[in-house]
Amino acid sequence: MTSLPENSPSLFSEDDRDAAVLRLQEAYAEGHIPHEELDERLHQVLTARTDSELVSALASLPAENAGTTSTIATIAAAGGRIKRGGAWRVPRIVKVESAYGRVRLDLSRAVFEHPVVDIELQLGTGGAKITVPHDAVVEYEDLHTGWKDTHYKPPRRPRSGGPRIRIFGTMGYGRLKIRHVRR
Template structure:
């Protein structure tokens, strides 16, 4: 029989909590959990009082590679930036909110990425990698035409190189506005 521990358990370090939060953010960015699940688990992480409570949240996250399709459909604002893994098909649905997708620092593994955009009355801004080739031919705009000018600088062959991602943006933009631009660096 082991003797009982003396004193209270050691407090949770800031590093341990940050590591758990980072793992949760990665699972969300990879499409393993929904926005609602991330909010619930983040609340659990931030209010965990013991190491056991803290460790249970990352342990309960799904493992394995993300699917080829990821759907983002909150009621409010959508924002993806910094380093995140882009799935083969990304479905973005927003009735009233604001959408900000920055793919310039994202990990884009598939050679072709389809972004299916269902935008109501909100606005959307999509920043693509500098060397990406953008295709908006399948995009239907209701009120305002999307703002995307490929121009000479971004035509295929100018800044693109073999293996450059091809971003196809399709579906419908209702009363909202869509702006697509290439990253400057």
């Protein structure tokens, strides 16, 4: 049995790599690094094998901006409608809770600060309609419906470059309708 040297480089997880990519994207969006430098640093992060290589790709970045959108937002109502639309900043995780009433989330003009957005639905009765950007990738396999199936027709020609939107949770009575906005 061979032992590792005491000064061997430490390895990191894929979650660490994903966090580094997200931090670089945030720094670029905030204007701290130019596009060319973003490309170089992303390449460095994606090919890094040790923790020190990952850390060096993030060197000289300013502290994370506390003024950006929070990571988690909850939109809740006991009854009535929940409606969100227009140019709103979408947090990393959106929790939507309603005992009674309809839910309308329009993400077509929303500002995505994260490449992946999770939407958790906890709905009693009433349907939900989610409008997504034309280039979004939608996943909803972990959504449990008690009464009606989800209605979603993916685009004939999938586009790339948009956010990945993962929808999960529980809907009692009502249908989830997902549609891509037309250009």
